[in-house]
Amino acid sequence: MPSTLAQEKDKxxxxxxxxxxxxxxxxxxxxxxxxxAVGTPKPQAxxxxxxxxxxxxxxxxxxxxxxxxxxxxxxRQGVCAGDAVPTITKESVSTxxxxxxxxxxxxxxxxxxxxxxxxxxxxxxxxxCARGSNxxxxxxxxxxxxxxxxxxxxxxxxxxxxxxxTRAKKAxxxxxxxxxxxxxxxxxxxxxDMATCVVAVGKIEVERRKEKPIPEGWAIDKEGQPTTNAAxxxxxxxxxxxxxxxxxxxxxxxxxxxxxxxxxxxxxxxxGPNVRRWMQTDREADLGQCFVAIDPTFFAPGFEDRMSDLxxxxxxxxxxxxxxxxxxxxxxxxxxxxxxKTEGGITYHINQIKDSWKLAKVLGVKPME
Amino acid sequence: MPSTLAQEKDKxxxxxxxxxxxxxxxxxxxxxxxxxAVGTPKPQAxxxxxxxxxxxxxxxxxxxxxxxxxxxxxxRQGVCAGDAVPTITKESVSTxxxxxxxxxxxxxxxxxxxxxxxxxxxxxxxxxCARGSNxxxxxxxxxxxxxxxxxxxxxxxxxxxxxxxTRAKKAxxxxxxxxxxxxxxxxxxxxxDMATCVVAVGKIEVERRKEKPIPEGWAIDKEGQPTTNAAxxxxxxxxxxxxxxxxxxxxxxxxxxxxxxxxxxxxxxxxGPNVRRWMQTDREADLGQCFVAIDPTFFAPGFEDRMSDLxxxxxxxxxxxxxxxxxxxxxxxxxxxxxxKTEGGITYHINQIKDSWKLAKVLGVKPME
Numbered sequence: 023m024p025s026t027l028a029q030e031k032d033k034x035x036x037x038x039x040x041x042x043x044x045x046x047x048x049x050x051x052x053x054x055x056x057x058x059a060v061g062t063p064k065p066q067a068x069x070x071x072x073x074x075x076x077x078x079x080x081x082x083x084x085x086x087x088x089x090x091x092x093x094x095x096x097x098r099q100g101v102c103a104g105d106a107v108p109t110i111t112k113e114s115v116s117t118x119x120x121x122x123x124x125x126x127x128x129x130x131x132x133x134x135x136x137x138x139x140x141x142x143x144x145x146x147x148x149x150x151c152a153r154g155s156n157x158x159x160x161x162x163x164x165x166x167x168x169x170x171x172x173x174x175x176x177x178x179x180x181x182x183x184x185x186x187x188t189r190a191k192k193a194x195x196x197x198x199x200x201x202x203x204x205x206x207x208x209x210x211x212x213x214x215d216m217a218t219c220v221v222a223v224g225k226i227e228v229e230r231r232k233e234k235p236i237p238e239g240w241a242i243d244k245e246g247q248p249t250t251n252a253a254x255x256x257x258x259x260x261x262x263x264x265x266x267x268x269x270x271x272x273x274x275x276x277x278x279x280x281x282x283x284x285x286x287x288x289x290x291x292x293x294g295p296n297v298r299r300w301m302q303t304d305r306e307a308d309l310g311q312c313f314v315a316i317d318p319t320f321f322a323p324g325f326e327d328r329m330s331d332l333x334x335x336x337x338x339x340x341x342x343x344x345x346x347x348x349x350x351x352x353x354x355x356x357x358x359x360x361x362x363k364t365e366g367g368i369t370y371h372i373n374q375i376k377d378s379w380k381l382a383k384v385l386g387v388k389p390m391e
Numbered sequence: 392m393p394s395t396l397a398q399e400k401d402k403x404x405x406x407x408x409x410x411x412x413x414x415x416x417x418x419x420x421x422x423x424x425x426x427x428a429v430g431t432p433k434p435q436a437x438x439x440x441x442x443x444x445x446x447x448x449x450x451x452x453x454x455x456x457x458x459x460x461x462x463x464x465x466x467r468q469g470v471c472a473g474d475a476v477p478t479i480t481k482e483s484v485s486t487x488x489x490x491x492x493x494x495x496x497x498x499x500x501x502x503x504x505x506x507x508x509x510x511x512x513x514x515x516x517x518x519x520c521a522r523g524s525n526x527x528x529x530x531x532x533x534x535x536x537x538x539x540x541x542x543x544x545x546x547x548x549x550x551x552x553x554x555x556x557t558r559a560k561k562a563x564x565x566x567x568x569x570x571x572x573x574x575x576x577x578x579x580x581x582x583x584d585m586a587t588c589v590v591a592v593g594k595i596e597v598e599r600r601k602e603k604p605i606p607e608g609w610a611i612d613k614e615g616q617p618t619t620n621a622a623x624x625x626x627x628x629x630x631x632x633x634x635x636x637x638x639x640x641x642x643x644x645x646x647x648x649x650x651x652x653x654x655x656x657x658x659x660x661x662x663g664p665n666v667r668r669w670m671q672t673d674r675e676a677d678l679g680q681c682f683v684a685i686d687p688t689f690f691a692p693g694f695e696d697r698m699s700d701l702x703x704x705x706x707x708x709x710x711x712x713x714x715x716x717x718x719x720x721x722x723x724x725x726x727x728x729x730x731x732k733t734e735g736g737i738t739y740h741i742n743q744i745k746d747s748w749k750l751a752k753v754l755g756v757k758p759m760e
Contacts, residue, residue: 116485117515117689146486151690152402174652190708190717202649212652214645220638239638246711262635269589269608273632276583276720280571283543283581287698292693294701320486321520322659329656330559332663339559342615348559351645
């Protein structure tokens with residue numbers, strides 16, 4: 023096993039004059055270069071770069087450039103097969119079971135969505151489960167890929183255990199995100215992309231760094247008690263959506279199970295507590311994922327009109343606080359995408375840029391310019 | 392329009408010596424008699440009685456005998472067509488759009504699940520959306536109907552607007568429940584049946600009657616502010632699962648939209664704020680519903696083994712509080728069902744029994760004995 027990227031990166035000192043705003047094309051070029059530098063074939067590297075760039079463009083910086091090093095490391099260590107191509111294990115006109123052969127998550131994900139869309143064009147629905155996959159970035163990407171074909175898209179993935187079932191002391195489920203995208207009129211769309219826990223572990227980490235308390239209901243400590251101490255929450259477990267039992271946190275626990283059923287249980291991959299620990303690379307992830315496409319024209323005509331009407335109604339509602347308008351799922355991401363366009367680039371935190379510069383040096387690729 | 396049932400019921404005074412425990416068969420007989428007394432044909436009345444009895448047997452008393460009067464009233468007033476038979480508007484090998492023709496919800500629901508199961512046997516999945524439906528009782532009923540065939544079942548329905556989108560002052564969505572049932576080994580099963588809001592309106596009503604405060608995060612007042620006053624919460628709106636924005640209540644709002652998309656938006660029925668008000672009978676409900684069946688044998692072999700293994704892992708986890716074991720979705724309902732069997736009957740609140748006695752008198756049917 024080669025020495026870890028983190029150690030190698032520390033040998034390099036980034037220049038002081040690095041800028042923080044970069045053209046999306048340049049970020050994409052850099053991501054592609056990093057992945058090919060560790061031996062990923064170009065088509066597979068491209069699939070990953072597309073998803074990571076989309077995350078940053080939509081304002082989900084935790085899942086973009088910030089995650090690149092994890093994928094680089096996985097491929098470099100051989101724990102993820104950068105060159106793998108998924109295959110269909112079995113299929114019907116409307117369903118498929120896919121083996122990702124330990125390939126990059128976005129390679130598996132795109133393959134599965136495209137297959138689901140193809141089936142939905144024929145029969146109205148395509149439901150595809152995959153095993154042998156890896157982290158696939160933002161769940162919404164795969165759902166949105168279906169809306170480009172005028173369809174509803176759904177995507178689910180299991181993840182490393184971080185969330186405690188209601189009443190339990192320890193984690194048994196991942197943050198298990200689910201996504202649903204649906205097309206509205208004139209390019210408008212609904213994009214729900216949510217983890218089934220209250221907050222991502224990153225939000226608790228941020229508060230811990232600030233040495234600030236976290237709201238009660240986000241996490242439990244090692245004894246299974248709700249905690250407002252961020253450090254205790256980090257060493258405990260996340261709470262499912264809803265939080266404590268009094269606030270129906272068992273519904274979030276049930277939703278986490280729902281995602282796991284569609285992913286690990288249906289695909290035969292790893293599931294629940296068996297999924298490897300977060301950021302560990304001791305064995306293949308063998309994640310389970312699920313991708314669905316539904317053609318609304320197989321149902322009542324006028325789907326897009328009704329979709330836009332409902333979203334419009336919500337957006338036009340009187341807000342409790344004038345400064346905070348009512349939104350539809352996907353609106354904050356649309357706003358951030360527009361911002362990137364207006365400003366002509368994505369603005370990163372300087373620490374991210376320094377880190378990416380160091381990674382470029384380790385891999386011998388051109389830093390972002 | 393005949394005088395309301397409530398007024399007619401007040402003319403009768405129930406005897407003092409009513410018992411509270413009744414054999415399930417007798418409850419079923421009474422439900423059937425009430426529905427046929429208002430002109431519902433027996434097959435349709437049977438579909439309703441089955442669902443209502445299942446709710447009481449599983450311990451969801453709000454959705455059983457307690458709701459019978461609503462269905463009786465709807466059929467009696469002619470706002471729901473007790474004799475309607477659903478028809479297929481269009482279909483593919485894996486999908487269907489159904490028109491419930493304003494029939495009883497359980498009639499529409501059973502029709503759609505059975506259709507979905509039939510399609511899933513052929514192609515691995517059946518996805519059926521219905522419009523022209525009415526209240527269908529517990530969502531889990533339809534999901535469980537698919538598990539009897541060894542399949543995963545899902546069910547969704549829109550409902551009258553009671554839940555406020557995150558940041559909004561007023562309600563725009565219903566409590567929009569979703570259900571997923573999945574078969575485990577040896578008759579074990581996973582049954583998630585949840586509204587996409589924090590708590591049902593009934594829970595707030597109970598606290599108001601007791602003149603007790605409600606936990607912050609359940610409801611908002613008329614100004615859109617979180618309230619701990621039950622009466623204010625009743626006249627305001629329910630909060631989506633997660634509660635306030637800080638605790639990711641927008642995820643619950645997104646899930647409520649997801650249910651609405653699968654129901655009213657896909658089926659072409661009423662949706663969101665257009666659904667008629669709760670308990671109003673001024674016009675047809677035209678609810679949208681969605682039913683899904685998935686045959687796990689079209690995916691990886693061994694589904695039931697993995698399902699039971701995951702549920703078993705969760706149930707065996709060390710609880711934070713020794714007196715509160717970790718459960719899997721459906722466990723509380725299984726416990727209540729066993730209790731009914733052991734005790735040889737369902738035990739109701741005396742007020743429910745008195746009320747049912749009065750309804751029997753109004754309709755000229757034999758009260759439960």
